[in-house]
Amino acid sequence: MATTTKATHPSGDNRFKLLDRAINVHHASGNALIEVLHAAQGIFGYLEDDILVYIGHALKRPLSQVYGVATFYNYFRLKPAGEHTVVLCTGTACYVKGAAQIQAALEHRCGCKFGQTTPDGKVSLVQARCIGSCGLAPVAVMDDDVAAKLTVDEAVRRVGAFMQATEEVAK
Amino acid sequence: MTVEELRELAEKERARQAGFGKRVLYCSAAGCVSCGGNATRDAFKKAIRDQGLDESCEVVGTGCMGLCGKGPLVKVAPDETLYASVDAAAAERIVDEHLKGGNPVEAMALDTDAPFFAEQTKIVLEDCGRIDAMRIEEYVAVGGYEALAKAITELSPPEVIEEIRKSGLRGRGGAGYPTGLKWSIVRKATSEQKYVVCNADEGDPGAFMDRSVLEGDPHRVLEGMAIAGYAVGANQGYIYVRAEYPLAIERLKLAIKQAERAGVLGNRILDSGFSFRIDLRMGAGAFVCGEETALLRSIEGRRGRPKPRPPYPSEKGLFGMPTVINNVETFANIAPILARGGAWFASIGTAKSAGTKVFALAGKIRNTGLIEVPMGIPLRRIVYDIGGGPPEGAEFKAAQTGGPSGGCIPAEHLDLPVDYESLAAVGSIMGSGGLIVMDSESNMVDVAKFFMEFSMEESCGKCVPCRIGTKHIHGLLDRVSRGEATPDDVALLEELCVMVKETSLCGLGQSAPNPVLSTLRFFRDEYEKKLRPAETFAGGVAGEAK
Ligand SMILES: Cc1cc2nc3c(=O)[nH]c(=O)nc-3n(C[C@H](O)[C@H](O)[C@H](O)COP(=O)(O)O)c2cc1C
Ligand code: SF4
Ligand code: FES
Ligand code: FES
Numbered sequence: 001m002a003t004t005t006k007a008t009h010p011s012g013d014n015r016f017k018l019l020d021r022a023i024n025v026h027h028a029s030g031n032a033l034i035e036v037l038h039a040a041q042g043i044f045g046y047l048e049d050d051i052l053v054y055i056g057h058a059l060k061r062p063l064s065q066v067y068g069v070a071t072f073y074n075y076f077r078l079k080p081a082g083e084h085t086v087v088l089c090t091g092t093a094c095y096v097k098g099a100a101q102i103q104a105a106l107e108h109r110c111g112c113k114f115g116q117t118t119p120d121g122k123v124s125l126v127q128a129r130c131i132g133s134c135g136l137a138p139v140a141v142m143d144d145d146v147a148a149k150l151t152v153d154e155a156v157r158r159v160g161a162f163m164q165a166t167e168e169v170a171k
Numbered sequence: 172m173t174v175e176e177l178r179e180l181a182e183k184e185r186a187r188q189a190g191f192g193k194r195v196l197y198c199s200a201a202g203c204v205s206c207g208g209n210a211t212r213d214a215f216k217k218a219i220r221d222q223g224l225d226e227s228c229e230v231v232g233t234g235c236m237g238l239c240g241k242g243p244l245v246k247v248a249p250d251e252t253l254y255a256s257v258d259a260a261a262a263e264r265i266v267d268e269h270l271k272g273g274n275p276v277e278a279m280a281l282d283t284d285a286p287f288f289a290e291q292t293k294i295v296l297e298d299c300g301r302i303d304a305m306r307i308e309e310y311v312a313v314g315g316y317e318a319l320a321k322a323i324t325e326l327s328p329p330e331v332i333e334e335i336r337k338s339g340l341r342g343r344g345g346a347g348y349p350t351g352l353k354w355s356i357v358r359k360a361t362s363e364q365k366y367v368v369c370n371a372d373e374g375d376p377g378a379f380m381d382r383s384v385l386e387g388d389p390h391r392v393l394e395g396m397a398i399a400g401y402a403v404g405a406n407q408g409y410i411y412v413r414a415e416y417p418l419a420i421e422r423l424k425l426a427i428k429q430a431e432r433a434g435v436l437g438n439r440i441l442d443s444g445f446s447f448r449i450d451l452r453m454g455a456g457a458f459v460c461g462e463e464t465a466l467l468r469s470i471e472g473r474r475g476r477p478k479p480r481p482p483y484p485s486e487k488g489l490f491g492m493p494t495v496i497n498n499v500e501t502f503a504n505i506a507p508i509l510a511r512g513g514a515w516f517a518s519i520g521t522a523k524s525a526g527t528k529v530f531a532l533a534g535k536i537r538n539t540g541l542i543e544v545p546m547g548i549p550l551r552r553i554v555y556d557i558g559g560g561p562p563e564g565a566e567f568k569a570a571q572t573g574g575p576s577g578g579c580i581p582a583e584h585l586d587l588p589v590d591y592e593s594l595a596a597v598g599s600i601m602g603s604g605g606l607i608v609m610d611s612e613s614n615m616v617d618v619a620k621f622f623m624e625f626s627m628e629e630s631c632g633k634c635v636p637c638r639i640g641t642k643h644i645h646g647l648l649d650r651v652s653r654g655e656a657t658p659d660d661v662a663l664l665e666e667l668c669v670m671v672k673e674t675s676l677c678g679l680g681q682s683a684p685n686p687v688l689s690t691l692r693f694f695r696d697e698y699e700k701k702l703r704p705a706e707t708f709a710g711g712v713a714g715e716a717k
Contacts, residue, residue, distance in 0.1 A: 033472035038414065038453050065473075072474040072631075073455030075414050091376030092574065092607050093533035095621055128415060129458070129625070132379035133202045134531055134605075135239030135539035146205035 009054070016054070018043050023058045030059045033069055037076055046077040082117040082124035084162040087141040088155075091130030094138040098152075102138060103127075105152045109159055123162050172434035173442045174320045177311060180433070184312035192227040193270050194248040195219075197257075198300065199232030200386055201379075201418065202540070203242035207258060211243045214259035218266035228270050231309075234387015236300035238287065240539035246300065253281045286556035287538050292519060292545045294527050295380075295503045299387035304422055307429040310390040316435045318506035322398050323443045326509075331402040332358060335505070337513030339525030344370055344461075344498030345576065345602050346678075347524075347591040353495060356485040357403040360493035365405035367396050367447075368470070368489060368496040371412040371419070372454050372461035375574035376625065377605035380529040381499035383541050385412065385419035388503070389426035393449060395502030397436060398509060399495050400447040408447060409489070411466050413454040423451055458629035462677050463496045465631070476631045477677035498603070500529055520546030524590035534571075534607035535561045544589070551585040554608060565610040569693070573602025575622040575629075576682035578689025579615065598689045600682075615694040616701060619687045620648040626683035637680030640671035644687060654701050661698055665691065 009016035022039035026032030036059065040051050047070055056066040070076045086106065090099050103114060110118050110125060117124040133139045136148035142158050172180075188194065197203075197212050212230065219228050236244045241255035245265070252275040254265060261279060269275050302309040310316070322331050336351025357365060369392060373381040384392060396408045412420055427449055430436035438446045452470045459465050460475035467489045469475035488494025504526060508516045517525045524546035530553065533539050537559030544553060550570060554560065561567050569579040578599035580587065587593050594601055609618065627641040647664045650656040668684035675681045691698060 029472075031470075031472040034455055034469065035453065035472075038455065061472075069472070069474055073457050075454075075456035092571065092605065092621070093377045093531075093539075095376075096534045096607055096609055096613060129374065130376040130378065131201070131415065132382045133205050133239070134377055134379055134533035134607075135202050135541075136205055136242075137533060137539075139205065146201065148202075148205040 015043050019051075019054070020058075023055075028058055028060070030061045033059055033061060033066065034073070037066075037070055041076060046080050048078075079117070080121070083122050084143055085124045085126055085141075086159060086162075087126045087128045087131070088114065089128050089131045089133075089137070089139045091128070091134065091137075093130070093134035097137040099138040102140070102150060102152050102155045105156050106159055109156050110163075118163075123159060174324060177316055177320060177433075177435070177441065180308060181311045181314070184308040187308075188229075188312065191229040193229075195228060195230045195265075195270070196233045196236075196246040196248055196301065197230065198234070198236045198242060198244045200235035200239075200383060202235065202239035203244055206242045208243040210259055211245065211257050211262055214262035215245075215266065218263045219270065222266055222271055224266070224270055228266075231303045232305070233302060234299040234304050235383040235541050237291075237296070237542060238281075238538060238540045240537075241281075244300075247275070248301075250275065251283070253283055254279050255281050286552075287542075287559065290548070290552060290557050291543050292527050293543050294507050294516075294519075295384060295391075295500055295529050296387075296541070296543045297507070298391065299383060302388070304387050304389055305425060307390060307426065307433055310388070311433075314510065315390050315506075316394055316433075316441075318509040319394050319397050319401075319435060320441055322401055322509055323441055323445055328358060328402045328404065331398060331509065334509060334513040335402070338504075338508045338516035339513075339520075339523075340501065340504055340508060340516065341524065341591065342498055343500035343504070343528065343603070345573070345600065347601065350497060350501055353485055353497070354399065354403050356483075357405075357493045357495045360486060362493050364407075364490075364492045365403055366489045366492055366494040367399045367403065367405045367408040368467065368484075368494055369396055369408065369410040369499060369502055370461060370463065370466060370496055371410050371416075371499045372466060373413060373416075373499070373603065374458040374461040374629075375576075375603045375605050377531060377533060377571075377574055377607050378603045379531050380541060380604050382416050382419055384499055384503050384529075385416065386422055389419075389422050390430065391506060392423075392499055392502045393426055393430055393436060395505035396449060397440065397447045398505050399497070399502070401445050403493075403495055405495070406446050406448065408449040409452050409470055410449060411452045411454060411460075411470055414456060415454075420451065420453065427451070457631075458625075459631045459677070459679050462679060465677070466496070467494065474631075476633050477679070479676060500604075521588065521590050523592060528589070528601065528604055530604045530606040532558050532606050532608075535565045535567075535610040535612070536608040537562050546590045547588045549585070550580060550587050550589055553589065553606065554585065558608065561608060561610050565612070567608065568611050568613060569609045569615070571599075571607040571609060571618070571686075572605065573600035573685070574605045575625045576600060576678065576685055577602045577605075578685050579609070579618065579693060581693040598685065598692055600685070614652075615690040615697045616648060616652045619690045620645065620652055622686040623648055623683065626679060630679060630683075634674075634676040634680065636671050636674040637676070637683065640667055640675070640680070641683050643667055644671065644684065648687065651698055651701050655703060656701070657703055661691075661702070 056063045114125040114127045245254045245257045340350045341347040464478040465475040484494040529543045623645045632638045
């Protein structure tokens with residue numbers, strides 16, 4: 001059973017070994033469902049149906065429950081993220097300092113809404129409620145880089161650079 | 172480790188630190204890192220090496236120092252000179268003149284007698300910004316785990332609870348429930364298994380005090396939880412921390428490992444008969460999971476939906492067992508209370524609201540950051556003395572406290588003492604401690620709509636008044652802000668707010684209308700200014716028919 005699994009996935013995908021390890025750490029307990037989903041998202045980037053089925057089996061929880069939990073929490077992604085991620089804080093401090101204008105400008109530049117990824121899969125726009133740097137509002141996290149006291153122009157410039165960089169790589 | 176060994180460890184670390192003539196403490200918290208803190212750190216390290224000062228100067232990363240808006244901040248110990256906006260060039264100059272030359276760079280140092288510092292009282296944040304959060308030795312060196320040792324070796328569990336009760340400490344997670352009372356209920360419950368849970372979900376947008384404590388002084392929270400475990404008879408604790416705080420998670424993991432290795436967590440703590448383990452559980456981005464019953468279900472691996480109370484978690488909590496659930500800041504107050512006594516704590520603050528409160532000060536205000544003030548301090552002192560008032564060209568309009576569950580306090584109430592009761596009297600709440608200053612640029616209808624959108628999106632959908640009500644309220648606010656509403660709409664808005672408040676199952680729905688009711692109360696004219704002109708009401712001449 002799951003507690004003693006070796007390389008189990010028929011696809012031979014080695015990442016499942018990592019997932020098995022995360023499951024075993026929690027003794028394949030159903031209580032650890034959220035922890036295991038976190039681990040899976042860390043390993044695979046997002047939670048494909050296949051992975052949810054696999055986890056359901058391993059933790060002996062019905063798929064409906066696994067799916068219910070995965071969709072209840074905002075943090076879990078059921079679709080792949082773009083090459084770049086822009087997390088814009090839309091918490092109160094950032095809102096008071098003009099995050100809404102930045103949001104509108106970025107949606108315009110990317111041609112997609114927050115919560116979505118540009119059609120070419122290059123930039124994901126993500127909204128965060130507060131990333132804890134309110135003293136430096138408005139704030140966004142561009143990939144791993146925290147941009148403080150952000151302006152509309154700067155935000156659009158940075159995202160533009162993301163889009164161009166990937167366009168050039170593609171060429 | 173025995174209690175003696177704990178004290179030896181403290182001695183050894185103090186001696187080690189004294190071995191360095193100077194310690195350069197740089198803020199390694201999110202705020203300062205996002206304005207160039209890492210480059211500052213590197214510049215210090217390089218300059219110290221270049222000048223051959225390795226032996227006499229240590230560079231140490233700490234938690235938030237408070238004045239986040241002026242980061243990166245650097246403090247030089249032991250003389251406690253504080254420098255703001257330290258870039259690489261400034262770092263070189265400090266190394267040259269202060270560390271090497273022995274003269275603080277007066278021109279760049281902050282005046283620590285200024286009201287921003289002088290008006291604060293630090294209990295929860297006393298070590299934040301003073302110690303390296305990644306080394307348990309530094310926490311022990313400033314007296315860490317002494318309170319736990321005292322509890323285990325000198326006090327019986329009821330005596331610990333009595334001390335907490337005497338302190339008058341009330342929960343810092345929002346509702347302000349007396350902590351001693353909560354603990355005594357769990358203590359009295361007859362059950363083999365009990366739990367201690369730390370609520371580190373901090374879902375309020377605009378609040379980052381819990382995060383700062385977790386990142387800057389994690390051992391303080393672990394110590395508070397272990398004392399709670401001893402007091403109520405629990406041997407297992409959980410910290411439920413939001414996944415959006417990766418640095419806090421990393422530091423907590425490290426702190427737990429260190430504490431276990433040192434024998435202040437785990438089996439037979441400090442060679443006593445008391446054992447207590449702490450595990451981490453990660454949240455996953457649902458605001459409602461901060462609500463205690465939802466949080467417990469989330470720890471159980473389920474969807475975080477609230478349950479009707481009673482039964483309260485103190486009777487039937489995690490896995491159906493009696494559970495203490497407290498906020499991060501609540502736990503952070505425990506060790507100082509035991510070390511210095513409940514009476515000492517009760518002497519700070521007001522009769523009904525003892526101690527201090529940490530606020531995240533942000534918005535249209537000069538000094539943004541993290542502050543800790545005695546309860547009962549007038550709001551004006553926070554905004555004008557500590558915060559420095561609104562920046563040039565802006566005028567104070569309102570202070571928003573309590574986030575989406577709170578309200579806006581207008582200028583006429585600036586002299587209000589900040590405590591649980593006074594805030595409630597003007598229709599706001601302490602909440603977790605977000606304090607956001609707004610000026611005339613903020614439109615209060617939009618502010619209300621902003622919070623209502625938050626509550627609407629975060630509603631778990633379990634009960635109808637909240638699920639449907641927040642949507643309707645949001646829709647009405649939208650009509651008002653677009654200039655399409657009639658006086659009838661405003662009447663309906665108020666009615667709906669009261670209905671949602673009174674009939675929702677959990678605190679989310681019960682408090683969701685607060686920002687609307689509060690802005691209606693103090694800024695009604697802003698709603699009325701936006702109503703459709705009277706002559707168009709009857710026939711729907713302008714805009715669509717109703
Ligand atoms: C919708 C909602 C969200 C909450 N979010 C938090 C939170 O993020 N952190 C917290 O400590 N308490 C939060 N609370 C309060 C908790 O339910 C609970 O009262 C608190 O953890 C008790 O700890 P205390 O007595 O130390 O305050 C929230 C309550 C509600 C209704
Ligand atoms: S009040 Fe809202 S969040 Fe609370 S249980 Fe009802 S629907 Fe869920
Ligand atoms: S509100 Fe944006 S960082 Fe806190
Ligand atoms: S983050 Fe550095 S002072 Fe607050």
